[in-house]
Amino acid sequence: xxxxxxxxxxxxxxxxxxxxxxxxxxxxxxxxxxxxxxxxxxxxxxxxxxxxxxxxxxxxxxxxxxxxxxxxxxxxxxxxxxxxxxxxxxxxxxxxxxxxxxxxxxxxxxxxxxxxxxxxxxxxxxxxxxxxxxxxxxxxxxxxxxxxxxxxxxxxxxxxxxxxxxxxxxxxxxxxxxxxxxxxxxxxxxxxxxxxxxxxxxxxxxxxxxxxxxxxxxxxxxxxxxxxxxxxxxxxxxxxxxxxxxxxxxxxxxxxxxxxxxxxxxxxxxxxxxxxxxxxxxxxxxxxxxxxx
Amino acid sequence: xxxxxxxxxxxxxxxxxxxxxxxxxxxxxxxxxxxxxxxxxxxxxxxxxxxxxxxxxxxxxxxxxxxxxxxxxxxxxxxxxxxxxxxxxxxxxxxxxxxxxxxxxxxxxxxxxxxxxxxxxxxxxxxxxxxxxxxxxxxxxxxxxxxxxxxxxxxxxxxxxxxxxxxxxxxxxxxxxxxxxxxxxxxxxxxxxxxxxxxxxxxxxxxxxxxxxxxxxxxxxxxxxxxxxxxxxxxxxxxxxxxxxxxxxxxxxxxxxxxxxxxxxxxxxxxxxxxxxxxxxxxxxxxxxxxxxxxxxxxxxxxxxxxxxxxxxxxxxxxxxxxx
Numbered sequence: 111x112x113x114x115x116x117x118x119x120x121x122x123x124x125x126x127x128x129x130x131x132x133x134x135x136x137x138x139x140x141x142x143x144x145x146x147x148x149x150x151x152x153x154x155x156x157x158x159x160x161x162x163x164x165x166x167x168x169x170x171x172x173x174x175x176x177x178x179x180x181x182x183x184x185x186x187x188x189x190x191x192x193x194x195x196x197x198x199x200x201x202x203x204x205x206x207x208x209x210x211x212x213x214x215x216x217x218x219x220x221x222x223x224x225x226x227x228x229x230x231x232x233x234x235x236x237x238x239x240x241x242x243x244x245x246x247x248x249x250x251x252x253x254x255x256x257x258x259x260x261x262x263x264x265x266x267x268x269x270x271x272x273x274x275x276x277x278x279x280x281x282x283x284x285x286x287x288x289x290x291x292x293x294x295x296x297x298x299x300x301x302x303x304x305x306x307x308x309x310x311x312x313x314x315x316x317x318x319x320x321x322x323x324x325x326x327x328x329x330x331x332x333x334x335x336x337x338x339x340x341x342x343x344x345x346x347x348x349x350x351x352x353x354x355x356x357x358x359x360x361x362x363x364x365x366x367x368x369x370x371x372x373x374x375x376x377x378x379x380x381x382x383x384x385x386x387x388x389x390x391x392x393x394x395x396x397x398x399x400x401x402x403x
Numbered sequence: 404x405x406x407x408x409x410x411x412x413x414x415x416x417x418x419x420x421x422x423x424x425x426x427x428x429x430x431x432x433x434x435x436x437x438x439x440x441x442x443x444x445x446x447x448x449x450x451x452x453x454x455x456x457x458x459x460x461x462x463x464x465x466x467x468x469x470x471x472x473x474x475x476x477x478x479x480x481x482x483x484x485x486x487x488x489x490x491x492x493x494x495x496x497x498x499x500x501x502x503x504x505x506x507x508x509x510x511x512x513x514x515x516x517x518x519x520x521x522x523x524x525x526x527x528x529x530x531x532x533x534x535x536x537x538x539x540x541x542x543x544x545x546x547x548x549x550x551x552x553x554x555x556x557x558x559x560x561x562x563x564x565x566x567x568x569x570x571x572x573x574x575x576x577x578x579x580x581x582x583x584x585x586x587x588x589x590x591x592x593x594x595x596x597x598x599x600x601x602x603x604x605x606x607x608x609x610x611x612x613x614x615x616x617x618x619x620x621x622x623x624x625x626x627x628x629x630x631x632x633x634x635x636x637x638x639x640x641x642x643x644x645x646x647x648x649x650x651x652x653x654x655x656x657x658x659x660x661x662x663x664x665x666x667x668x669x670x671x672x673x674x675x676x677x678x679x680x681x682x683x684x685x686x687x688x689x690x691x692x693x694x695x696x697x698x699x700x701x702x703x704x705x706x707x708x709x710x711x712x713x714x715x716x717x718x719x720x721x722x723x724x725x726x727x
Contacts, residue, residue, distance in 0.1 A: 119629060126524055130537045133521075136597070137540050140555055143565060160568055203451060206444040216441055217434040222449070229456040232708050235700030236661075236680070237687040238462030241476075242454065258455045261448065291440035320548035323662055327688055338550045345554030346666055370558060374551050381546055389539050392546075396605045 141382070148172055148371035155368060172372035182376065184333055185340035192252055192336055193318050199260050200314040201307070207261060208269035209295050214278075230263050240327060254328035255321065255336065262317065265310045272306030273299050309391050319381065337377055344373050466698035479694075486698035495682065499699075503678040506664075507656050509592045515652060517600045519645065522607035523637065538608070541601025553666035556594055557581060581667060587676040591667065606644055614640040650718045654711030657703060679703045 139161075147155055149165035149172075158166060176182055207226070213219060233239075239258075248254035276299060284294055300307060322338035329335060335343075435442045466486055468479040490496055521541070528534040544552070559566040560580035567577055580586045618636045627635065661680035668676035677685075679699060687696030 122629075123527070123529065126527055127533075129524060130528065130533070133537060134540050137544060137601070140559070143559075144555060156563065161565060203447055207448040210441055210445040210448065213438070213441055216438055217431060218442075218445065222445065225449070226452060229452060231711055232460065233456065233704055234459030234461070234463040235697060235704055236683055237693055237697040237700055238459040238465065239455070240688060241462050241465070241693070242458045246454075260455075261451050291438075291444070295444075316546055320546075320550075322548070322550050323665075338548055341548075341550045341554065342666070345550060346557060367558070370554065374554060378547060378551055381548075382543075385543060385546060386539065389542065392542070393605055396602075397609050 141378075144371045144374050148368060148375050150368060152368045172368040173376070175369050176372045176376050181332070181335065181340045181343075182337075182373065185335055185337035188252070188334060189319065189337040192256060193315065195252075196256050196259070196318045197311060197314060199256065200262075200265075200318075201311060203261050204266050204269055204310060204314075205295060205300060205307075207266050208273050209291070209299060211266070211270045212273035212299075226263055226266065243328060249328055250330045250334070252329075252334060255324045258324060259317070259321065262314065265313055268313075269303070269306060269310050272303040276302050305391070305394065309394050312388055312391055316381070341373060341377050345370055463697060463701045463704075465694050466701045468694055470694040470697070482694075486695050487702060489695060490699050490702065498674070499677060499679045499682050502675060503657055503659055503680075505675075506588055506591060506678060507659050509588055510595055510659075511652055511656070513592055514596050514599070515649070517596050518603035519607055519641065521600055522604040522611060523633070525604065525608060526611045526637070538601065538604075541604070543601070544598040545602035547598075549662055549666060552594065552598060553663065556590065556667065560586075560590060582669065582671045584672045584675045587668065587672045591663065591676075595663075606648065607641060610641050610644040611637065646718055650714045654714040655707065656710055658707045 143162055146162040146165045149168045149170070150158075150162070151167035151169060152171070154166045210216070211219060211223060211226075243249070243254055243258060248257065280298055280302075281294055284298055289297070320338060322336070322342055325336050325339045326342070329339070462476060465476055465479065467481060467483060468476070469482045469485075470476070470479045474480075525534055525537060528537070558564055561567070562577055562579050564580075567575070567580060571577055580590060614636065619632055622632050622636060657679065659678050659680060661678070661684050664676060664678055664681040665684060668681065680703065683696045683700045683703070686692045686699070
């Protein structure tokens with residue numbers, strides 16, 4: 111059934127499309143500005159007024175300065191190390207937890223759910239948490255940024271929902287064939303919920319990549335700083351002095367601008383590059399989580 | 404292959420044939436024996452929550468003590484509610500409470516309807532490809548790290564920043580916007596909406612997709628216009644989702660995260676920007692007033708907990724929608 115649109119409807123649709131185009135521009139332009147600015151000549155950029163639509167006198171000086179920087183390099187390296195260890199720990203512990211919570215017949219299921227979900231509603235606070243972590247001797251080690259975020263309760267619930275969706279009969283026939291719990295988990299549950307596993311891994315990976323606060327409060331040694339903490343120092347602390355040497359003050363200030371933009375690009379590139387391909391998995395996770403609350 | 408009913412029946416018979424006298428502990432022992440591997444899997448999970456969630460809850464007793472590192476949690480002397488009293492009577496109390504509520508309510512009032520409106524408008528788009536493109540792009544900022552977002556905010560709102568330049572066209576006096584205490588909340592709220600509006604719209608889009616198309620067909624036949632359809636079908640279809648989201652938000656009204664605040668505020672804007680959690684961080688970890696800031700943090704956690712329970716109870720009564 112095709113009904114001809116009335117005039118107000120036509121106007122509405124036109125406006126709606128315009129609004130959406132505006133949304134795209136508002137969302138993307140800041141990133142494009144950063145990109146253009148990072149490629150621009152520092153002094154000319156300082157003098158420039160109004161929006162940028164292309165780099166001014168394009169050059170790669172800022173990127174050169176960033177890539178030469180030892181902190182950026184060690185930050186990247188530390189983040190990759192943290193990411194690798196965290197992800198293994200995350201996925202093992204989360205799938206263990208999800209498996210236990212998806213057992214129907216086990217006695218501690220109910221108390222365990224309450225035990226876990228309660229932590230979403232109440233916390234002891236930052237100071238006691240800090241005390242616990244430091245008194246375990248984790249201060250100034252990478253363990254302090256890895257272990258405390260080993261399990262995310264929200265991700266645990268997502269994975270449990272996935273596990274519960276697997277027909278019981280599959281498990282029972284596997285048990286008849288003599289399969290133990292570990293076999294069921296690794297040979298049936300995980301292979302059959304790969305899309306959900308992918309969602310959970312992605313959530314953990316993004317969270318770990320972006321995390322900075324625990325590193326800030328627990329890590330003192332600069333060579334252990336993860337990337338985000340290095341970024342914070344350069345972007346928020348306005349501390350680009352670690353990057354420039356021997357430039358006069360005015361020029362230094364100008365250069366520091368383009369360096370900041372280049373740093374943003376270098377740190378955000380991995381996320382921007384993989385995001386379009388993985389986007390649909392992210393969305394799936396929200397929906398699984400939303401259904402179960 | 405036994406069917407489900409048979410399995411359930413068997414389980415029932417088995418469980419009822421257990422001697423009733425057996426104590427909980429004995430039954431647990433048997434359960435552990437029977438599901439040894441499952442319990443072994445549960446162990447690290449239980450330990451994780453014990454160490455990183457429950458131990459800090461227990462450690463919160465330092466709020467009632469005059470804690471010093473040398474004596475440890477147990478060795479430090481009890482001071483009762485002194486730390487709380489000191490906080491309630493300090494000039495910070497009203498300021499922090501006001502700022503936390505102010506930032507939270509502004510985020511709620513401006514930020515809560517935004518994704519709903521976006522979802523409704525996306526739903527009206529005809530081109531599916533265009534709609535998908537808009538969605539993909541608006542989700543993006545959610546994944547950019549807070550440090551980068553705040554770095555961008557700082558650059559854009561500095562005296563020579565692009566936002567200041569654009570605003571000066573409308574007669575805005577060039578200044579470093581993050582140093583102006585009256586501008587902190589708008590910057591915080593607007594950047595929040597910018598970062599999260601697309602991502603938050605997902606749940607509403609899913610709810611919209613769940614509304615049965617027959618309803619619209621029937622309404623069309625009854626002669627309902629587009630506006631009428633939106634009011635009578637679309638919005639009622641969204642209400643349960645909106646309610647759940649609203650409960651979550653109201654429940655966390657005083658639970659404003661410190662991360663973004665710490666990245667954006669400075670001494671010049673403490674007056675409007677400093678909230679309970681950022682104050683806890685500063686007092687506790689930068690000035691080492693452990694017990695005092697633990698008290699402030701505990702006060703905040705208790706209020707959060709009460710708010711969440713309240714919000715849930717109210718919504719249960721009104722709407723029969725509840726989080727648990």
